[in-house]
Amino acid sequence: MSIDIVSISKRFGDFSALKEVDLSVRKGELIALLGPSGSGKTTLLRIIAGLEWPESGDIRIDGESAVSSGARERRVGFVFQHYALFRHMTVFDNVAFGLRVRPKPLRPSAVEIKARVDELMQLVQIDWLAGRYPTELSGGQRQRVALARALAIEPRVLLLDEPFGALDAKVRKELRRWLRQLHTEMGMTTVFVTHDQEEALEVADRVVVMSQGRIEQIGTPEEVYAHPANPFVYEFLGNVNRLSVEVRNGEARHAGLALGDIEGVRGASGEAPVYIRPHDIEVVPSAGGPSTDGEGTVRFIAAAGPTVRLEIETPGAASPIEVELPQAAYRALALTVGSRVTLRARRGRLFAARAA
Amino acid sequence: MLVEAQTSDMLLPIPVAAARPQAALAPREESPAVRLALTAVALAFLGLFIVLPLVVVFSEALQKGAAFYFSAFAEPAATAAIRLTLLTAAIAVPVNLVFGVTAAWAITKFEFRGKSFLITLIDLPFSVSPVISGLVFVLLFGLQGWLGPWLAENDIKIVFAVPGIVLATIFVTFPFVARELIPLMQEQGTAEEEAAIVLGASGWQTFWRVTLPNIKWGLLYGVLLCNARAMGEFGAVSVVSGHIRGLTNTMPLHIEILYNEYNFAAAFAVASLLALLALVTLVAKSLLELRLDRRKP
Amino acid sequence: MTTARLTWRQPSVIPGFGITLGVTVTWLSLIVLIPLAGLFLKSATLGWGKFFEAITSPRVLAALEISFGIALAAATVNAVFGLIVAWVLVRYDFPGRRVVDAIVDIPFALPTAVAGIALTALYAENGWIGGLLEPLGIRVSFTPLGIFVALIFIGLPFVVRTVQPVLEDLEPEIEEAAASLGATRRQTFLRVILPTLFPALATGYALAFSRAVGEYGSVIFIAGNMPLVSEIAPLLIVIRLNEFAYAEATAIAVAMLIASFALLLAINLLQRWARSRGRG
Numbered sequence: 001m002s003i004d005i006v007s008i009s010k011r012f013g014d015f016s017a018l019k020e021v022d023l024s025v026r027k028g029e030l031i032a033l034l035g036p037s038g039s040g041k042t043t044l045l046r047i048i049a050g051l052e053w054p055e056s057g058d059i060r061i062d063g064e065s066a067v068s069s070g071a072r073e074r075r076v077g078f079v080f081q082h083y084a085l086f087r088h089m090t091v092f093d094n095v096a097f098g099l100r101v102r103p104k105p106l107r108p109s110a111v112e113i114k115a116r117v118d119e120l121m122q123l124v125q126i127d128w129l130a131g132r133y134p135t136e137l138s139g140g141q142r143q144r145v146a147l148a149r150a151l152a153i154e155p156r157v158l159l160l161d162e163p164f165g166a167l168d169a170k171v172r173k174e175l176r177r178w179l180r181q182l183h184t185e186m187g188m189t190t191v192f193v194t195h196d197q198e199e200a201l202e203v204a205d206r207v208v209v210m211s212q213g214r215i216e217q218i219g220t221p222e223e224v225y226a227h228p229a230n231p232f233v234y235e236f237l238g239n240v241n242r243l244s245v246e247v248r249n250g251e252a253r254h255a256g257l258a259l260g261d262i263e264g265v266r267g268a269s270g271e272a273p274v275y276i277r278p279h280d281i282e283v284v285p286s287a288g289g290p291s292t293d294g295e296g297t298v299r300f301i302a303a304a305g306p307t308v309r310l311e312i313e314t315p316g317a318a319s320p321i322e323v324e325l326p327q328a329a330y331r332a333l334a335l336t337v338g339s340r341v342t343l344r345a346r347r348g349r350l351f352a353a354r355a356a
Numbered sequence: 357m358l359v360e361a362q363t364s365d366m367l368l369p370i371p372v373a374a375a376r377p378q379a380a381l382a383p384r385e386e387s388p389a390v391r392l393a394l395t396a397v398a399l400a401f402l403g404l405f406i407v408l409p410l411v412v413v414f415s416e417a418l419q420k421g422a423a424f425y426f427s428a429f430a431e432p433a434a435t436a437a438i439r440l441t442l443l444t445a446a447i448a449v450p451v452n453l454v455f456g457v458t459a460a461w462a463i464t465k466f467e468f469r470g471k472s473f474l475i476t477l478i479d480l481p482f483s484v485s486p487v488i489s490g491l492v493f494v495l496l497f498g499l500q501g502w503l504g505p506w507l508a509e510n511d512i513k514i515v516f517a518v519p520g521i522v523l524a525t526i527f528v529t530f531p532f533v534a535r536e537l538i539p540l541m542q543e544q545g546t547a548e549e550e551a552a553i554v555l556g557a558s559g560w561q562t563f564w565r566v567t568l569p570n571i572k573w574g575l576l577y578g579v580l581l582c583n584a585r586a587m588g589e590f591g592a593v594s595v596v597s598g599h600i601r602g603l604t605n606t607m608p609l610h611i612e613i614l615y616n617e618y619n620f621a622a623a624f625a626v627a628s629l630l631a632l633l634a635l636v637t638l639v640a641k642s643l644l645e646l647r648l649d650r651r652k653p
Numbered sequence: 654m655t656t657a658r659l660t661w662r663q664p665s666v667i668p669g670f671g672i673t674l675g676v677t678v679t680w681l682s683l684i685v686l687i688p689l690a691g692l693f694l695k696s697a698t699l700g701w702g703k704f705f706e707a708i709t710s711p712r713v714l715a716a717l718e719i720s721f722g723i724a725l726a727a728a729t730v731n732a733v734f735g736l737i738v739a740w741v742l743v744r745y746d747f748p749g750r751r752v753v754d755a756i757v758d759i760p761f762a763l764p765t766a767v768a769g770i771a772l773t774a775l776y777a778e779n780g781w782i783g784g785l786l787e788p789l790g791i792r793v794s795f796t797p798l799g800i801f802v803a804l805i806f807i808g809l810p811f812v813v814r815t816v817q818p819v820l821e822d823l824e825p826e827i828e829e830a831a832a833s834l835g836a837t838r839r840q841t842f843l844r845v846i847l848p849t850l851f852p853a854l855a856t857g858y859a860l861a862f863s864r865a866v867g868e869y870g871s872v873i874f875i876a877g878n879m880p881l882v883s884e885i886a887p888l889l890i891v892i893r894l895n896e897f898a899y900a901e902a903t904a905i906a907v908a909m910l911i912a913s914f915a916l917l918l919a920i921n922l923l924q925r926w927a928r929s930r931g932r933g
């Protein structure tokens with residue numbers, strides 16, 4: 001089912017949680033709402049679920065306005081951040097709850113409920129836990145129970161609030177892959193909230209980057225990572241160097257490094273910030289001899305892992321420039337702390353100081 | 357579990373006591389002499405002021421032998437007092453139970469202005485003298501009171517009758533259940549209720565199937581304390597009762613009358629029944645506490 | 654599509670706000686607020702002069718002094734011994750600790766009239782304790798000392814039960830830090846632990862005091878009830894009521910309520926001050 005969010009605003013007292021947010025989620029899509037805490041992402045998710053009400057705007061599920069119907073009638077599957085499992089019920093009873101509370105005429109028979117619950121527990125691979133209580137489960141298992149419980153009511157859309165937030169790194173990775181796979185199998189329209197960019201970029205079909213109650217950018221993971229719409233998205237997604245450059249005659253200059261293809265230079269002039277990813281910087285060892293203009297010094301090397309991270313002090317920048325190199329390239333350069341290097345940014349993006 | 361046990365074993369390879377020089381104390385310990393002295397003071401204080409009075413009740417009650425002890429309950433005035441006490445508790449406790457749950461629901465499941473003020477008002481009867489708690493109903497419903505003349509005209513008796521006793525008891529035990537539930541439900545939050553509603557449950561279904569099972573032990577605890585106070589209330593009931601023997605005397609009032617008639621053994625016999633109720637309440641309370649502790653994550 | 658809602662509460666999907674709050678406020682008003690308001694209204698009909706006259710008669714003044722004075726003294730004793738009891742229960746392990754912990758609640762559960770006659774029997778000349786004190790020339794039953802003993806009995810659990818949880822939650826690191834900085838155990842207690850416990854101790858003190866001021870059942874049996882000597886204010890209210898002197902009874906009640914609310918407010922402010930200091 002598709003979800004259309006039309007100009008939604010929401011305040012909590014004096015705090016404006018959402019400011020005229022528009023978003024369309026297509027049928028069968030897996031969408032991540034990504035942003036720092038306080039960006040309004042959880043509020044937006046709760047509004048879709050009917051757990052909060054917007055001050056203005058509309059929500060349409062499959063073209064039909066849902067704003068006046070309560071959470072009970074909306075038939076959305078919601079997985080709560082800390083799962084909100086019913087602590088006095090077994091796993092089986094938790095999953096069966098949504099079916100058992102249906103009004104009599106719509107309620108499946110006990111046999112049907114059992115069959116449906118068994119099937120769901122198999123789907124999320126917890127059928128062997130049916131008799132356990134939530135306190136007897138690990139975090140990952142609770143997450144699966146919460147998901148099975150949400151799916152039991154045959155929801156029109158599935159909403160997950162920080163689904164992996166409370167799990168440790170390894171389980172997190174495993175569940176991430178599993179959620180992706182489950183989504184592929186079922187094809188249910190799914191929206192999840194996360195503050196973890198890696199999670200959003202890895203799992204979602206499209207990522208919605210939010211900040212301070214507004215949507216900053218919507219796009220596929222590649223789009224938002226490679227072409228951030230504004231400085232916020234640049235800084236929020238991945239590491240980035242922010243350098244203040246001087247633009248003259250349509251050309252950007254920086255004392256510390258040579259600048260290659262810089263998007264957005266045209267039309268700018270004077271001092272402006274340029275954003276460059278650490279892996280978009282080339283490192284060339286300097287020939288010996290007296291230091292020349294635009295030369296930097298390696299101050300720190302973190303060589304563990306697939307990429308090597310360097311911090312390089314340059315004359316033009318107040319803080320060191322961060323560079324990431326593949327291991328092979330790093331070894332070829334034979335750098336040590338104190339090596340003198342020249343830097344060249346292959347690409348970057350300039351944002352004229354925001355007028356609006 | 358297994359892994360945890362292993363790591364904690366690894367963390368404590370040497371027994372701490374063996375490694376400690378004899379004179380040194382752990383930073384959170386007092387010397388054995390101080391410990392012993394403090395423990396002795398605490399136990400002596402509790403023994404003297406709290407245990408002894410309880411022991412006296414039973415010893416005085418059985419002073420004249422078992423036969424006399426049981427005859428004290430057979431007296432019509434005593435049975436009437438016991439009946440009235442049970443009746444009063446049977447009305448006051450359920451009323452406060454329903455009120456307590458209702459108030460706790462309103463206070464813990466919603467955010468609204470004036471909440472803490474409301475909690476203060478609910479607690480108010482705790483800081484009012486029992487005598488004053490009775491007095492307010494005399495002033496309201498007594499012959500010289502605001503509604504007295506109208507009540508007299510319509511031949512309704514509240515003060516110096518059973519309704520007054522029940523009202524005063526409800527007043528005095530007003531906060532018990534709510535007070536027990538509010539912190540418990542605040543701690544539990546609203547996520548489970550929200551989950552139930554999203555899954556399609558109605559308000560009633562949510563309450564019966566999700567909230568009530570989560571609060572049942574705390575609720576029972578509050579009801580126990582409420583009941584103990586309802587059966588044992590003396591000051592407030594004394595003011596509104598009128599002390600009509602066989603009609604408006606509760607057990608505590610009956611004890612007072614027997615005592616003032618120098619019928620000590622009988623007074624203590626009836627008192628021992630209430631003391632027994634108190635002990636049962638405390639044992640049940642301790643068991644509940646064990647249970648609540650175990651359920652904590 | 655705008656949904657207008659009341660601003661004094663946040664909307665929620667959980668149903669039943671209107672009805673539960675409505676029932677709560679209505680029932681609270683009927684049982685507690687209106688009757689209490691009636692008391693104040695009644696005293697207002699007396700007029701200031703008569704009210705003042707009623708509460709300044711020597712017998713009333715003496716009764717108020719006895720009630721408040723002895724309640725303060727008993728609460729002080731309870732603060733000291735309650736702290737010791739709480740400390741021993743939380744920090745030390747000894748056989749029967751659980752039982753002792755349960756015993757602390759006896760004054761909560763034991764009806765006051767039962768406590769009253771038991772204490773009287775215990776401290777009477779021929780009682781278990783009274784018999785021991787008699788040769789020393791100390792009489793407890795039927796003297797103000799008896800009131801003191803009864804008020805200690807009923808107030809103790811308030812202090813223990815408010816201090817205990819705070820003591821349990823006290824982070825061990827704080828004491829360890831103090832010790833590692835060179836503080837003696839005594840210094841650690843006086844400068845680190847006691848200030849942390851102070852707000853809870855003050856709350857327990859306030860609760861024990863406010864219960865003691867109004868106490869009736871456990872006191873009247875042991876007090877002797879001599880006017881000007883061992884007659885407490887609640888008893889005087891009852892006496893005036895039995896004489897159908899409603900106006901005077903009301904005046905004493907209002908004076909008691911105002912005085913104890915004022916004292917509680919003062920303790921509350923003191924507590925808030927201590928807490929804000931603790932945070933800074």
